[in-house]
Amino acid sequence: MPPPHSKRRVVAPRSAMRRLAVIVGPLLVVGLWWFMSASGGEARSYYLPPPPAVVAAAVQGFADGSLLEGALATLAHFLGGFTAAVAIGLAAGLALGRFEAVGTALQPVLNFLRTLPGIAILPVLMLLLGLGNATIIATSTFASVWFVLLNTAAGVQEVHPVVLDTGRVFGAQGWRRWVSVVLPSAAPRIATGVRLALGISLVVAVSAEIIMGRAGLGFIIADSMETLRPSAAYAAILTVGVLAWIVFQVGEFLEAKVLPWANRSDVRRA
């Protein structure tokens, strides 16, 4: 153990190590992928194409516009499903939080719907809404709306009595009570629901594309495998990964912008 005063000298190489590790880790994974691809004979390298083949497929996919088009379609499906889930979930959640008896009565049903894997509704919606974008968006909304709804209702109901008393003492009444006291107080909880809905709506949108899509990255993945172009499928899978990463970064950025006060440990605890 180095003595305490040498701490600063120890910290520098460690952070350099860490930076190196961040590069080495992914390289190792790609190396392992390459090794697995090359070491298993022809069949395996067919289903697990080597990295250069995937990169070539990705370059080609972006060059001919198909991957970008797919990414935009997936983004549209996800944004449609997610936005509808937030709008409906927020409105219904506020109503449920306001009328506590209704909330209590519906609680078991809502909890069931929340745990139900939302993609299961897809075949039904395909019959009801046809084989278009509306079905994908509706499935994505159905899968994610409950998280916003339940968290909003809980957030509204769990506003601390001292917060409500403070509002009353200073004359917050009617809509002002809702806008200036209840909603901001429930906001961190609502944000939790929105964050969950973000992930679920994207996953379900891509799943629906894989199953029935006419467009989107999910469709490209399924279609490429069916037409025996695994490299193109992997290129689309990587693109979905990048898209999801961007979506989550934007989500985190917006949350920090809208609720700069919410990421404190004591609020998260409450």
Add this chain to the structure above:
Amino acid sequence: MVEPAVRISQGSKFFGEICAFRSINLQVPEGQFLAVVGASGSGKTTVLRCVAGLERLSGGSIVAAGRPVTRPDPSRTYVFQDYGRSLFPWRRVAANVSFPQEMRGKGRRVARERALGYLELVGLRERADAYPWQLSGGMQQRVAIARALAAEPSMLLMDEPFGAVDAQTRMELQLALLRIWMELRKTVIFVTHDIDEALFLSDRIVVIDSRGQGLAMDEPVDLPRPRSHAETPRYDLYSEMRASVLRLLLREEGSEAPHAPTTQ
């Protein structure tokens, strides 16, 4: 006779079967600093909440400024013990203090301008743009006091406001409160379980009887002002009153109650 700031007549409050307090008769003159002391569970906070209009009496009446109290009114503002929750974490310090004026429909600019004035009064103007949770506990309670004043009430209701801060900070807050009170001369009803705090701050002490017998004590505190933590406790009156309040509280807490307690 001048109408008192608050008049409680035969006030009682029950939560179901449980008695919070009973047979309270109390008149608080305009501008008085009243300390309400009582054993825990004696209902002193509930009395304050009833005066605020946050709770309704079960029996009797409360009249404030000539009008019966039925609900909260910005003319009687409240400082909660739990400043961490009572200050809104989503509003910066100045926006917390301007909240009462905003709720009355004042524009943000005007409300903020006034808020800055009250922050000046509690010595926190330079922290106007911080979030309350970035401040120390003592500073947060100062912000809460500034907010209570920003409603421009005639009466300040304070529920063990300094109960959650350390001893040093508590003394600083007590001095700050007295300075502000001397300047603004609002009626203050200050609930505390700390006898020294009650004696140090108030013009008058009432002790609530924990057996529901109304007020166990109601005495003026004729100690000279301005008060000081070093000098005020050295008066004989201080130690005599301290002893008699203490005897009252300890007897009540320790005794086999001669009357059957309502709370079982």
